[in-house]
Amino acid sequence: MATFKAQVEAMTSISIGAATTPTEDELSQFLKDGVIDVTNKWLVVKPADADKFQRTTTSDSQGVGVGGSQIISVMREANADGSSDGSTVWRICRKIPIALQSRVVDSSSLYFATIYNPVYVIENNNTINVYPTPSSNNGIKVFYVNDEPRDITNNAALVHSHENIKYFPNHLVHLAVKYAAIKTTEAKISSYTIDEEDSELVTSYANTFRALKTEYDQTFGMVAKSVMEAQQPQQAQEQRGQMPNKRAETQE
Numbered sequence: 001m002a003t004f005k006a007q008v009e010a011m012t013s014i015s016i017g018a019a020t021t022p023t024e025d026e027l028s029q030f031l032k033d034g035v036i037d038v039t040n041k042w043l044v045v046k047p048a049d050a051d052k053f054q055r056t057t058t059s060d061s062q063g064v065g066v067g068g069s070q071i072i073s074v075m076r077e078a079n080a081d082g083s084s085d086g087s088t089v090w091r092i093c094r095k096i097p098i099a100l101q102s103r104v105v106d107s108s109s110l111y112f113a114t115i116y117n118p119v120y121v122i123e124n125n126n127t128i129n130v131y132p133t134p135s136s137n138n139g140i141k142v143f144y145v146n147d148e149p150r151d152i153t154n155n156a157a158l159v160h161s162h163e164n165i166k167y168f169p170n171h172l173v174h175l176a177v178k179y180a181a182i183k184t185t186e187a188k189i190s191s192y193t194i195d196e197e198d199s200e201l202v203t204s205y206a207n208t209f210r211a212l213k214t215e216y217d218q219t220f221g222m223v224a225k226s227v228m229e230a231q232q233p234q235q236a237q238e239q240r241g242q243m244p245n246k247r248a249e250t251q252e
Helices: 006-011 025-046 045-053 170-195 199-242 246-251
Strands: 056-061 071-075 089-091 119-122 127-131 141-146
Touching: 006 025, 006 199, 025 045, 025 170, 025 199, 045 056, 045 141, 071 127, 071 246, 127 141, 170 199
Parallel strands: none
Antiparallel strands: 056 141, 071 089, 071 141, 119 127
8 A cells, every 4th residue: 555645646746755845744744634624524424423433541540531532432340340342341421511520429419420320521621530430440441533643553643654544434544645635735836836936837736736625525515415315214204203194183
């Protein structure tokens, strides 16, 4: 498989090096930005696909931080070490308002949390506290949408020399690369506009930019359209179920 740098160069006909415009470092940032942009746009249209971008962190203590990431689910062990396959010692935590935080630790309260009915709250800076409080054999797992693009092979921060993306659907990788190609072309056009006058070359890059941007935007438009079309039969069925039976009304 070709590196992301090679793929972008093939899309744009722009050679990228350590001191070019854009640079390899800038291309790496474009790729990271592309992963985040694709993730956000895709989940706006298909929020049920959040688990396809899922990352997991574990802890035996409170205050698990996931930054500004979307939380998918939180689980807590029930007095026994849970296996990674999700065996029954793991209990799903229910999210509660921060205002109930003091109530879930009060054994006389109706809101009291138990190992079989654990809860979680989101504190400042999007940190997560679970009740009953985590401890040894009572650890927690937090599933969330990844917002730190990484390489699959060595789990390093994503850069231009990589070929795949972790915590990201394989069938969407081409969109992250296309985003990087769009930004690469945009940067190249800007450099020519400022540094020299080469209208023919700038026009060529501008055409490439428009074509890539159109393809990128249309992809999400087509996905949104397919989702809406898939929902229409169900919505129509629900509406029919809510319509009054006029014949029955007349007979009454």
